[in-house]
Amino acid sequence: MPQDATRTWSRRRLLASVAALPILAATADGRNISGELPWSPFAGDPPRPVNPLGWYFFTAGEAATVEAIVDRLIPADELSPGGRDSGCAVYIDRQLAGSFGKGDRLYWQGPFLPGLPTQGYQGNMPPAPRYRLGLRALGDYVNRTYGKDFVKLTAGQQDAVLKGLDEGIIALKLAPGFDAKAFFELLLQNTMEGFFADPLYGGNRGMASWKMLGFPGTRYDYRDHIDKYNQPYPLGPVSIYSPMES
Amino acid sequence: MARLLPKKDAVIIGLGWTGAILAQQLTEAGLDVVAIERGPWRDTATDFNIGYMQDELRYAIRKDLFLNPVLEAMTMRNRPDQTALPMRDYGSFLPGHGVGGAGVHWNGKTWRFWESDFQIHTHLTRRYGANKIRGLQLQDWGVTWDEIEPSFDAFEYLCGISGKAGNIQGALQPGGNPFESPRAREYPNPPLKTGYPPMLFDKVAREMGYHPFPQPTANLSRPYVNPLGIAMGECTYCGFCERFGCANYSKASAQTTILPVLMTKPNFEARTECEVLKVNLTADRKAAKSVTYVDARGVEYEQPGEMVLICAYSLMNVRMMLLSGIGTQYDPATGKGNVGRNYCYQTSCGARLFLEGKHLNPFIASGGMGRTIDDFNGDGFDHSHLNFVGGAGISCDPSNGRPIGYRPTPPGTPRWGAGWKKGTVEGYQNAMNIGAQGSSYPVRENYLDLDPAYSDRHGRPLLRITFSFPDNDVAMSHYMSDQLEKIAKAFNPKSYSVARIQKDWNSVPYQSTHNTGGAIMGENPRTSAVNKYLQSWDVPNVFVIGASAFAHNAGMNPTGTVGALAFWAAKAITEKYIKHPGALVHA
Numbered sequence: 001m002p003q004d005a006t007r008t009w010s011r012r013r014l015l016a017s018v019a020a021l022p023i024l025a026a027t028a029d030g031r032n033i034s035g036e037l038p039w040s041p042f043a044g045d046p047p048r049p050v051n052p053l054g055w056y057f058f059t060a061g062e063a064a065t066v067e068a069i070v071d072r073l074i075p076a077d078e079l080s081p082g083g084r085d086s087g088c089a090v091y092i093d094r095q096l097a098g099s100f101g102k103g104d105r106l107y108w109q110g111p112f113l114p115g116l117p118t119q120g121y122q123g124n125m126p127p128a129p130r131y132r133l134g135l136r137a138l139g140d141y142v143n144r145t146y147g148k149d150f151v152k153l154t155a156g157q158q159d160a161v162l163k164g165l166d167e168g169i170i171a172l173k174l175a176p177g178f179d180a181k182a183f184f185e186l187l188l189q190n191t192m193e194g195f196f197a198d199p200l201y202g203g204n205r206g207m208a209s210w211k212m213l214g215f216p217g218t219r220y221d222y223r224d225h226i227d228k229y230n231q232p233y234p235l236g237p238v239s240i241y242s243p244m245e246s
Numbered sequence: 247m248a249r250l251l252p253k254k255d256a257v258i259i260g261l262g263w264t265g266a267i268l269a270q271q272l273t274e275a276g277l278d279v280v281a282i283e284r285g286p287w288r289d290t291a292t293d294f295n296i297g298y299m300q301d302e303l304r305y306a307i308r309k310d311l312f313l314n315p316v317l318e319a320m321t322m323r324n325r326p327d328q329t330a331l332p333m334r335d336y337g338s339f340l341p342g343h344g345v346g347g348a349g350v351h352w353n354g355k356t357w358r359f360w361e362s363d364f365q366i367h368t369h370l371t372r373r374y375g376a377n378k379i380r381g382l383q384l385q386d387w388g389v390t391w392d393e394i395e396p397s398f399d400a401f402e403y404l405c406g407i408s409g410k411a412g413n414i415q416g417a418l419q420p421g422g423n424p425f426e427s428p429r430a431r432e433y434p435n436p437p438l439k440t441g442y443p444p445m446l447f448d449k450v451a452r453e454m455g456y457h458p459f460p461q462p463t464a465n466l467s468r469p470y471v472n473p474l475g476i477a478m479g480e481c482t483y484c485g486f487c488e489r490f491g492c493a494n495y496s497k498a499s500a501q502t503t504i505l506p507v508l509m510t511k512p513n514f515e516a517r518t519e520c521e522v523l524k525v526n527l528t529a530d531r532k533a534a535k536s537v538t539y540v541d542a543r544g545v546e547y548e549q550p551g552e553m554v555l556i557c558a559y560s561l562m563n564v565r566m567m568l569l570s571g572i573g574t575q576y577d578p579a580t581g582k583g584n585v586g587r588n589y590c591y592q593t594s595c596g597a598r599l600f601l602e603g604k605h606l607n608p609f610i611a612s613g614g615m616g617r618t619i620d621d622f623n624g625d626g627f628d629h630s631h632l633n634f635v636g637g638a639g640i641s642c643d644p645s646n647g648r649p650i651g652y653r654p655t656p657p658g659t660p661r662w663g664a665g666w667k668k669g670t671v672e673g674y675q676n677a678m679n680i681g682a683q684g685s686s687y688p689v690r691e692n693y694l695d696l697d698p699a700y701s702d703r704h705g706r707p708l709l710r711i712t713f714s715f716p717d718n719d720v721a722m723s724h725y726m727s728d729q730l731e732k733i734a735k736a737f738n739p740k741s742y743s744v745a746r747i748q749k750d751w752n753s754v755p756y757q758s759t760h761n762t763g764g765a766i767m768g769e770n771p772r773t774s775a776v777n778k779y780l781q782s783w784d785v786p787n788v789f790v791i792g793a794s795a796f797a798h799n800a801g802m803n804p805t806g807t808v809g810a811l812a813f814w815a816a817k818a819i820t821e822k823y824i825k826h827p828g829a830l831v832h833a
Contacts, residue, residue, distance in 0.1 A: 033287060034515040037506055044292045050668060073662040079671060100308065107319035107334045109700060115331045117325055117754040122331055159663065166661070188662060195647040197303040212667075212675045215609055215649050218300035220493070221482040222610040228441040232605045240298050 049200040052090060056097035057128060061149075062135050063089060068151045070191045072158045080212040081205070083191055091194030091203035092131075101128030114176065123177030127186065130175075134183035137172040138165075200241035210237035222233045248548040253459075254280045257537050257551035258760055259566060260524045264349020264791040264812040265557035266500035267404075270474070270508050271816035272630050276823065278513045279550065279751065281557075282539050284317070284521040285344025290501055294350075294491025302648040306489040311351050311394050312336065313343040313559075313658045317521075320561065321697040324714040324750045326578055330522035332700050332708065338752065339759040341553060341559045346500045348559060348759060349805070353488040353613030353645055354464035354497050356407050357802035358398045358810070361391035361427040362625050366798060368633055369625065379635055382718055383581075383588055383688040385797045388778030388831075391427055394814055399430055401809030402462075405498030406470035406478055409433040409462030421458045425620040438467045438481060442606050443678040444617040445644030456619040461643060462806070463614025464498035474507045481504070485646040487613030489560070517541075523704060525554050527785060534572075540704070552827070553787040553819075557812075560794035564589075564694050564764035565709040573765075573775045573784045578691045578712070583774045584783065588766045589711065590799040592758040593638070593684035593719040595747050597730035599739040600656045601676045608647030608674065616643020622729055623801045624685065634721040636685035638801040640729065642678065657741050667685065676740075680733060682726035686762070686799040689716040694764040713751050713777040723747040760804050762796035766812075770833065777831040779818035780811060786829045791815050 055063045070083030070092075080086070087227065095101060103126030115122040125133070142150045142161060150158065164170035165184035172180040194203030196210075198217070210217050217237035224232055258265045269279050289295075304310045313336070342348030362369040364387045366656035370379050411432045412422025419432075437460035451458040456533075465481040472478065481496040495502050508514055521540040526536045526548070536550040556563050567573055567585050576583035618641040620626055629635050648650060654677035658668030697710040715723070726748045734742040768774025769782035780795050782788040791812050795803045800807075807814035822830055 031519075032515055032517050033509065035510060035512055037289070038287060039289060039291065039645075044293070044295050044298075046298050047304060048309075074667065076662050077667065078666055081666050088568070102632070103518070105314040105316055105335070107315035107332050111699065113329065113331060116324070116328065116750075116752050118754070119322060119331045120333060120335065120337060120754045122334070162662070166646040192653075193303060193307060193650050197307075198301055201303055209649065212671060213647075213649055215647060215674075220296065220300055220484040220486070222484065222607075223482050225607070226439045226483045226610055227442060229445065230605050233607055233610070240301060 023033060047200055050090070050094045050202040052087070052202060053095050057093045057101060058089075058096075063093065065139065065150045066092060066133055068158060069162065069187060070157065070194070072162055073188060073191045080208045083195060085205065086195055086208055087205045088191050088194035088201040091197065091201050092190045093180065094202050095129055095190060096128045102126050112176070121177055123175055125175055125178060130178055130183070130186060133174055133178070134172065137174055138183070141170060160224055198240045200239065207237045207239055209243060216217070248546040251547055251549045253550040253552070255552050256284065256555060257549055257553070258555045258557050259537065260284070260347065260556070260558035260562070261500065261516055262342060262559070262810060263349040263500060264554070264672050265347075266504040266508060267809065267812040268287060268555050268557060268791060268816050269514055271820055272815070273511050273514045275820040277515070277824070279514045280517065280551075281548065282517045282520050282522050282537065283345055285313075285518065287343045287516070287518045288350065288501065289493070290493065290495055291428065291493065294493045295773070296493035299490055299493045300484070300486050302650050306648060307650055309336070309340060309489070311489070311491065313341040317343070317701070318562070318702050318707045318708070319700070320711055322711045322713070322753045324712070325495055326691055327713055330697055330710045330712070332429045333753050337754040339754070341561065341759065342656045345505070350491045350501065351489050352805060353803075354356050355614040355803040356402065356405060356462050356464050356806040356809075358426060358429070358705050359688050359802060359807045360425070360624050363387070363798070363800050364389055364391055373625070374629060378629070381689065382635070382716070385766070385768050385773060387586070387797045388774070389765050389767065394810055395430060396590055397810040397813035397817065398806065400813040402808065403434050404472055404474070404503050405464045405809070406435050406466050406472055407433050407434040407462050407464055407498075408438050408467040410437050410460055412459060421459060423618070423620055425623060426627040433462060435467045435470055436776045438463060438465060438612055438615040438616045439483070441483075441610055441644060443644050444606075444615065444642045446678070446737070447680060448617045450733060451617070451619050454733065456621045458617045458619050461614045461618050461641065462617045463612070465470070465612040465614050466496045466498075472503055474504065476503055476506050478502050481612045483610050483615065484747065485609045485611045485623055485648065487611075505722065521704075522566070523569075524634065525556070525572060525788065527571060528675045531571060532785060542637050543704045545718065553789070555825075556788065556790045557792065560764065560792045561694070561709055561711075563763050563790050563792050563794040565696070567648055567765055567775065567790060569706055570698050571678055572782055574787055575695055576693050578693050580587070581690055582772070584772060585736050586764055587773070588688035588763040588797055589692050589694045589713060590686035590762045590796065591713060592603065592760040592799060593686050593715055593723045593747060594681060594758060595684070595723050595727045595730065595745050596679055596681040597734045597742060599655055599678050599680070599734050599737050599742045600673065601678065601737070602740045604676050606675055606678055608644055608652060611644045611646050613645055614643070616641045618643070622682075622726060632725065634718045636687055636719065636801065638682035638684035638722070638726045640680065640682045640726070640733070642680050644679065647674070649674075657743055675696060680730055682722065682723070683801050683803070684719065684723050684726055685801040687716060687718055688763060692716070701722055715747060715749050717749060720722065720747055720749055747826050758800060762804060764792040764800040765790045765794035766797045767795040779830045780815040781818070781823070781830050781831065782814065787827065789815055789819065809817055
């Protein structure tokens with residue numbers, strides 16, 4: 001419909017046109033502010049939708065393994081598509097290629113000492129190299145045990161491997177503070193993020209997880225339903241950006 | 247060499263809730279004020295944009311608005327005999343960053359601590375005898391209820407708090423909280439509407455003989471113009487409150503209640519992306535003369551001021567004092583030293599119930615639309631035959647149904663695979679949560695100091711937190727878990743689970759950004775860092791304002807009391823201090 005098309009176009013143009021602006025805004029922001037409430041147009045920092053094609057961080061082999069893993073963590077069934085078709089591996093790949101993978105928000109000064117469980121992760125390895133190390137060790141383990149790659153295992157065998165990681169039965173040779181169980185936790189957390197996050201990050205294609213739960217996404221105004229107790233919310237989800245909307 | 251700048255009447259460190267309130271009040275009194283803020287400028291239209299603020303991954307999971315540990319981390323341990331290690335990511339609590347501070351991404355629950363809190367030592371000793379509180383470092387705050395009440399009122403009307411009074415000048419009000427201390431007048435706005443789970447809780451609690459009431463909250467129930475003439479909008483129950491800025495101008499923050507007026511004043515200036523490194527003292531260490539800060543490009547400046555107001559997050563206030571040599575470091579071995587003592591947190595537990603065939607619509611929520619009972623809070627109930635003091639507010643206060651973080655599953659549900667998905671779908675519409683937010687009382691071995699091994703990007707030592715839940719508070723929390731279990735059973739749920747607290751504080755899972763104490767107010771310069779006006783005993787032209795001044799933490803969210811203390815300190819500065827600079831209380 002024309003109206004919807006205009007809206008989509010405007011939003012896209014907005015997302016594209018401001019992509020270069022945050023640098024200017026940041027420079028202007030390190031400043032003294034007095035006598036005004038500062039505001040300038042297009043100074044915001046909207047998210048940039050990921051390119052859905054190709055792999056930015058994973059090798060082809062790693063990508064295939066991760067696609068197989070996310071499809072066992074979130075299998076396709078009558079409730080929703082599986083993790084692979086939902087884009088969870090694409091989501092993880094883009095996260096690892098960016099700020100999250102580098103861990104650039106985090107504190108990385110040494111000394112690096114083994115800590116108490118209450119002190120959290122004390123290794124010196126950001127998420128991206130943790131994945132690289134974990135996937136290599138997992139591949140070695142699977143080949144040693146089954147004589148083939150993870151992607152060639154049956155679904156039941158794949159589940160058995162993942163269960164072994166989850167329950168700490170399978171030991172992988174990894175790094176200080178990062179064992180097989182921690183690797184599994186990282187995989188599980190990131191897979192769920194991809195499945196449930198806004199589709200603009202590469203996962204949750206078609207807002208499948210939101211439709212499954214009945215989560216309306218970004219609607220932001222429920223004044224007309226706040227006191228309609230025990231009644232299903234009538235409207236479907238809306239995302240910040242969804243390739244499936246176009 | 248730092249570049250020397252012209253002197254200001256007041257230099258404020260941090261432009262969050264307390265910095266903005268102090269700046270507003272001091273500029274009204276005609277002072278020339280500069281606020282120096284480490285983080286960026288932030289406003290609603292630009293930074294809490296309605297086109298993309300509903301991004302759970304960015305704001306709630308990747309913590310886009312919060313302080314990053316790369317800028318300032320802290321170390322932690324549970325006991326003094328352990329080696330503290332840095333929290334490489336913040337987890338248990340999430341300090342704010344930038345203009346507005348943590349007041350940008352709070353839920354809005356705005357409580358008043360009780361009269362008995364401000365005189366807790368006197369009150370408990372009188373009621374139960376000194377033996378009852380042996381081992382706890384409880385102290386009176388130095389300020390009385392009658393003194394501080396008008397400051398609570400000022401903060402609530404600034405924010406436009408939605409709520410129902412329970413006690414107006416001693417007269418109990420139907421529908422309000424009968425346990426609250428007397429207030430001068432009703433809240434500025436009526437309570438929010440609420441969702442289905444809090445209404446179910448309200449009914450069950452009432453049937454059990456308790457006294458449920460709507461939480462007082464800074465999410466506005468109707469359009470409001472505050473005393474500064476700033477207009478705010480009505481809450482839309484969007485479910486993106488805590489961890490997010492409000493795109494609707496309906497959650498009180500410095501942005502929505504103060505800055506539109508403050509920023510236009512010629513006698514106010516904000517410097518953003520400028521980090522104060524320390525407060526510089528005179529040679530005799532009895533006065534602050536300036537602060538040293540570094541801007542975004544790494545250029546160092548010295549900003550002189552007649553007075554310095556330390557208005558950062560509570561933990562950073564304590565660190566700034568220690569880095570600057572204001573007061574003396576507390577030592578848990580001797581109990582001596584007035585900075586770093588009485589560090590407290592929040593002692594919480596919860597119950598999760600699974601109903602059947604419901605549409606609880608968890609995504610329809612605001613930060614403070616819940617229902618609470620205070621029948622087990624503070625000293626509102628008799629502790630004579632209990633093995634603890636303190637208590638908890640028990641609430642059903644759903645705040646969101648954002649699905650990365652909120653995926654309750656019935657007990658026994660696997661964490662992945664087909665069974666996981668089935669349980670997730672069932673739990674999403676059928677789970678409800680009841681929480682007990684408990685008090686946190688000071689003990690000798692819980693404290694703050696500077697870490698000997700780890701430093702920040704400027705080479706300054708990190709703050710070190712030594713904390714485990716005191717035995718008193720663990721006993722209190724277990725008692726609350728028992729109460730939660732009784733309430734949960736009264737719902738006749740399909741299933742339920744009750745969480746119990748562990749003694750060792752775990753810094754990884756999120757619990758609460760209610761860190762209090764370390765620069766506490768009090769009556770004695772040996773056992774408190776600031777006097778009843780939040781003025782440093784040791785350096786009288788320094789005021790330290792925030793939850794750092796709490797001598798203990800109550801079973802309530804702290805911001806209401808933080809706001810009241812900010813107005814209280816501002817009143818002392820504008821009405822007393824600037825007329826007669828010097829110590830306002832003589833020890």
